[in-house]
Amino acid sequence: MSPRVYKSDKRQAAAEDTRLRILTAARSLLAAAKPTQITLDGIAKAADVSRQTVYNAFGTRAGLLEALFDGLATRAGVDLSEAFAAPDVDAALRRFTETFSRFWAADPVAIRRLRGMAVLDSELDRLLRERDDMRRTALGSLLAARGVEVGPETIDVVWQLTGFEVYDGLARRDPERDPTGPIADAVSAVYAAARG
Amino acid sequence: MSPRVYKSDKRQAAAEDTRLRILTAARSLLAAAKPTQITLDGIAKAADVSRQTVYNAFGTRAGLLEALFDGLATRAGVDLSEAFAAPDVDAALRRFTETFSRFWAADPVAIRRLRGMAVLDSELDRLLRERDDMRRTALGSLLAARGVEVGPETIDVVWQLTGFEVYDGLARRDPERDPTGPIADAVSAVYAAARG
DNA sequence: AATTCAATGGACAGACAGTAAATCCAAAAT
DNA sequence: ATTTTGGATTTACTGTCTGTCCATTGAATT
Numbered sequence: 001m002s003p004r005v006y007k008s009d010k011r012q013a014a015a016e017d018t019r020l021r022i023l024t025a026a027r028s029l030l031a032a033a034k035p036t037q038i039t040l041d042g043i044a045k046a047a048d049v050s051r052q053t054v055y056n057a058f059g060t061r062a063g064l065l066e067a068l069f070d071g072l073a074t075r076a077g078v079d080l081s082e083a084f085a086a087p088d089v090d091a092a093l094r095r096f097t098e099t100f101s102r103f104w105a106a107d108p109v110a111i112r113r114l115r116g117m118a119v120l121d122s123e124l125d126r127l128l129r130e131r132d133d134m135r136r137t138a139l140g141s142l143l144a145a146r147g148v149e150v151g152p153e154t155i156d157v158v159w160q161l162t163g164f165e166v167y168d169g170l171a172r173r174d175p176e177r178d179p180t181g182p183i184a185d186a187v188s189a190v191y192a193a194a195r196g
Numbered sequence: 197m198s199p200r201v202y203k204s205d206k207r208q209a210a211a212e213d214t215r216l217r218i219l220t221a222a223r224s225l226l227a228a229a230k231p232t233q234i235t236l237d238g239i240a241k242a243a244d245v246s247r248q249t250v251y252n253a254f255g256t257r258a259g260l261l262e263a264l265f266d267g268l269a270t271r272a273g274v275d276l277s278e279a280f281a282a283p284d285v286d287a288a289l290r291r292f293t294e295t296f297s298r299f300w301a302a303d304p305v306a307i308r309r310l311r312g313m314a315v316l317d318s319e320l321d322r323l324l325r326e327r328d329d330m331r332r333t334a335l336g337s338l339l340a341a342r343g344v345e346v347g348p349e350t351i352d353v354v355w356q357l358t359g360f361e362v363y364d365g366l367a368r369r370d371p372e373r374d375p376t377g378p379i380a381d382a383v384s385a386v387y388a389a390a391r392g
Numbered sequence: 393a394a395t396t397c398a399a400t401g402g403a404c405a406g407a408c409a410g411t412a413a414a415t416c417c418a419a420a421a422t
Numbered sequence: 423a424t425t426t427t428g429g430a431t432t433t434a435c436t437g438t439c440t441g442t443c444c445a446t447t448g449a450a451t452t
Binding site: 247 | 421
Binding site: 035038112113115116117118119120122129132136153154156157159160161163165166169170172173174177179181182183185186188189190192193194 | 231308311314316325328349353355357362366373378379382388
């Protein structure tokens with residue numbers, strides 16, 4: 001009765017494929033007009049998969065949302081090397097702002113809804129705050145690497161200025177205008193004032 | 197068979213009372229630790245009232261949330277007269293920032309959850325954006341009354357800086373520190389830079 | 393040919409929103 | 423005093439959604 005060990009390749013690939021199909025279906029539903037349809041049943045149908053399969057793949061609704069968020073983060077491929085390579089602090093902050101603006105702009109509706117759901121889901125909330133803290137840490141490093149001396153409050157404000165809510169708030173107010181420039185200008189102004 | 201006309205006073209008062217009981221119960225549940233319990237049943241039990249009564253008073257869950265939000269807004273009694281009476285623009289902006297900081301600080305958890313729910317409820321979303329736009333309008337008037345000439349992008353950024361999300365983001369990061377000062381400083385810096 | 397495993401379909405329990413109807417009771421009108 | 427009204431309650435129902443269990447299918451692997 002020694003159990004055979006089955007090492008897959010097609011099977012694992014197929015599983016990964018359905019996993020991806022579910023994620024993309026969930027993402028498009030999340031970004032769609034009707035927020036009503038964001039249900040496991042709806043996602044499963046959109047992915048042409050049984051509801052049970054979603055549970056097999058992600059365990060729970062929260063698990064799916066977390067995977068979805070991770071997918072958004074990695075898909076956008078936030079890359080701060082440009083910011084770190086910038087010639088001066090001002091340019092670095094501008095690159096930093098632009099990098100995250102691109103990230104937020106990639107899928108604002110989905111991000112907005114995910115962040116909304118996080119308010120009622122402490123686990124998802126923890127995840128999002130963790131990510132936001134990473135942005136704050138990166139910003140701190142970016143400035144520390146140049147020996148910049150500004151108080152933590154200043155960094156915190158810049159951190160918020162480059163966050164999703166400010167971007168989304170501005171973008172929703174006037175969908176024509178790209179908020180990136182104004183935000184970058186504000187960051188610059190705040191930094192300049194803090195440096196004295 | 198002429199139908200009698202019933203003009204109340206005790207009855208209407210009693211109805212208003214239960215309405216208030218429901219609202220305060222909902223508010224405390226909304227601000228409580230467990231976000232799980234925010235259900236019509238839970239609210240009704242907390243208000244010591246039957247679930248039907250909640251429906252009689254507010255029609256629907258969304259209606260209750262809207263009334264709740266209106267209650268928060270009027271309870272806090274946002275008063276911008278100080279800001280409008282300030283000696284100079286800088287002071288005016290500082291008063292403006294302080295006024296809304298106080299508002300956000302009054303019940304941050306409840307506000308956060310309401311705003312989170314709005315993401316999935318287009319009606320509530322419309323209401324919140326309306327309120328946010330009022331803040332933007334007030335800010336515009338505050339500056340226009342002094343003949344200040346800055347671009348709308350600058351006003352928009354200040355508008356976002358004085359919004360709930362920035363305040364809450366900073367307050368959650370460090371519950372010890374009051375974010376009002378740093379925000380006011382940032383507003384000042386952004387304004388100064390825009391004026392040139 | 394035997395085994396495994398992803399996926400399916402169906403059934404079920406538990407929460408929750410929302411609706412409907414019968415009833416109770418105190419306040420208001422006659 | 424009696425009738426009428428309307429707020430509130432109780433009970434029960436529909437419908438939706440999450441989460442779980444399980445028997446079964448069928449293709450991939452041994």
